Amino acid sequence: MLRERSLWQRLVMAILIFLALPYFLILVYALPFMRPVSTLMLADLVALQGYDRQWVSIDDISPNVVRSVMMSEDGQFCFHGGVDWKQMSGVIEGTLQGDTTRGASTIPMQTAKNLFLWNGRFFVRKILEIPLAMTADFVWSKRRMMEIYLNVAEWGPGIYGIEAAARYHFKTSASKLSTRQAALLAVSLPNPIERVASKPGRGTQRLATLNERRARASGGYVGCVLD
Template sequence: MPTPMKRIAGRILVAVMILVAVPIVLTPIYAIRAIHPVSTLMMFDEVTVHPVLRDWVSIDDVSPVLLHSIVMSEDGQFCRHDGIDWGELLSVVDQALDGEETRGASTITMQTVKNLFLWNGRSFIRKALELPLALYFDLVLSKRRIMEIYINIAEWDTGVYGIEAASQHYFGKSASKLSAREAALITVALPAPDMRNPANPSRLMRRLASRVERLARSSGAYVGCLDPN
């Protein structure tokens, strides 16, 4: 008869196998444009009966300047890396080993797999899981599809998921109608959606948005992978 420790170990093993199997199975399915994935946070809100606002929008119906703003603000090497910006990641590791305060090194792909399959919060375990998932996600899906999923599952305010819902929520217009300034403001809200309001930006937000606007205007080849085929 199994001991309590063996039973616990067995349950942990089963949980790990499920955690690994789910992304492996779902990622190829998510390559299908007709499939509209949901994030773990959205599912949690639904289960706990919290309001959820989302209206899936095709990447074809999103203002290009918004896509360019997100790439240049969140992950400038998005079109060039394999899901992980190794240079940025190694820089953060070096800073941590030197005892310095580190900044985030998550790519858009890593943020997407975290939102789809993992959980929020700073954790070495979660970060370790993100890396192989991001490589696999980038291998199976196109950059354009990854971006389409990302902008539709990112949380822009409490219970407000996806760029279409966020655009309507903050500016009363479709994501296809966002101006360069509005796109920049809604982009700089991403790192702290519960503290930053694009419709009522602070001085810091306005300054950050001005920088994002400049970067988006000069994005060029950095955003070439987002061009329609």
């Protein structure tokens, strides 16, 4: 009985540490010199595949990228606290009615998933993701959040971060990406394996054109990062 109780206590302690560790790392990652890696990067290392990622400061990333990514992934990024509850409630309502809706993941939610969780549509993951996103949004500045997101996002097999993506797809640096290149990279984010920014199909090109128009009109929507 004592041995069984000890095993249960260890299991509970391990679960608690697993749940608490991301919140500790959020505090650590607030330090500007920290360069977080994603769970996908770690998985590539474990699989002995390696990956390409060169960290760049937000100051060395073209404003075209910030505008395009924000308008594509999270237009209310500057105005919510990690979760866009209005969009989330719409998705929940649509799901209950049996409608097919797009996801309501914000940039903080995607960043939390990339850093601490896993891919795929799992209800348990979403439950864990929301408080992590809200905590990260509270602890980090919006500029820091965007900097981390753009440096851990996947843009191809083993290609992580905007600098590696710029060099892999367009043979340039993140600081020199044009509006078109930024738009193509932004609209490829939901599925960068199938939507190849450097070899866009007609659908991807149409999305990029729409994204360019939105980015040009973004104005105050991106002020928390670019002002």
